[in-house]
Amino acid sequence: MPKISKKAAQEILYWAKRAYGAKMVPGTSGNISLLCPVTKTDSAMLLSASGVCLGDMEARDIAVLNSEGKVLNNVKPSSEKLMHLEIYKKRPDIKAIIHIHCPYATSFAVCHKEMNEPILPEFIYNFGTAQAGAAIDNATNIDNKALRGIPSAKYALPSSIELAQEVSEYFKAGNNAVLMENHGLVAGAPTLKAAFYILESIQAYAKTYFAAKFLGEIHTLNEEEVLKIKNLKG
Numbered sequence: 001m002p003k004i005s006k007k008a009a010q011e012i013l014y015w016a017k018r019a020y021g022a023k024m025v026p027g028t029s030g031n032i033s034l035l036c037p038v039t040k041t042d043s044a045m046l047l048s049a050s051g052v053c054l055g056d057m058e059a060r061d062i063a064v065l066n067s068e069g070k071v072l073n074n075v076k077p078s079s080e081k082l083m084h085l086e087i088y089k090k091r092p093d094i095k096a097i098i099h100i101h102c103p104y105a106t107s108f109a110v111c112h113k114e115m116n117e118p119i120l121p122e123f124i125y126n127f128g129t130a131q132a133g134a135a136i137d138n139a140t141n142i143d144n145k146a147l148r149g150i151p152s153a154k155y156a157l158p159s160s161i162e163l164a165q166e167v168s169e170y171f172k173a174g175n176n177a178v179l180m181e182n183h184g185l186v187a188g189a190p191t192l193k194a195a196f197y198i199l200e201s202i203q204a205y206a207k208t209y210f211a212a213k214f215l216g217e218i219h220t221l222n223e224e225e226v227l228k229i230k231n232l233k234g
């Protein structure tokens with residue numbers, strides 16, 4: 001069993017509680033992982049245990065796995081371990097993953113509706129939109145799938161290798177967050193803090209979209225405004 005730093009364990013517990021507090025992981029849903037370097041070339045994966053509520057998670061609820069998915073301590077890992085492993089394999093820059101079932105964003109996944117309408121500048125800046133992605137592709141001649149909002153991966157049985165492969169392909173294409181049809185949402189980033197902020201921002205988009213739909217007509221920004229926002233990145 002590799003030596004895992006106390007700091008890494010504390011970090012995963014902190015962000016698990018933040019996710020629960022933000023109502024992203026009701027009940028015992030959702031899971032969270034963090035890569036922890038053990039040698040110069042290899043990392044262990046710390047992953048929340050199977051059936052644990054992230055809000056009540058303690059150090060004894062952290063499973064430790066090697067890069068092949070073998071469990072190195074006596075904790076049963078979340079059943080979504082394959083999805084976490086596949087995303088890490090396909091995106092070496094990602095070191096932290098949070099998977100959530102928050103009702104507003106999951107509603108989009110239930111309706112098989114991607115999040116790509118140009119309604120909020122901050123969201124367009126961070127995740128793009130369908131139109132912005134296409135316009136930038138035309139201008140640059142690059143098929144940049146990561147600029148088209150939050151895509152929705154086809155439904156596959158939770159915990160299955162099919163789901164892991166389906167979802168991780170979107171990460172391979174450059175997305176940092178992916179909806180999972182009839183299931184939920186997953187985000188990956190270099191740190192748990194960054195992954196949490198991605199999810200919080202998506203959750204805000206989903207809530208705003210619902211409230212705006214209820215309130216009246218949704219006004220989208222036009223292509224020119226969208227491109228100006230994307231160009232803010234320089």
Ligand SMILES: [Zn+2]
Binds near residue numbers: 030080100101183184
């Ligand atoms: Zn799930």
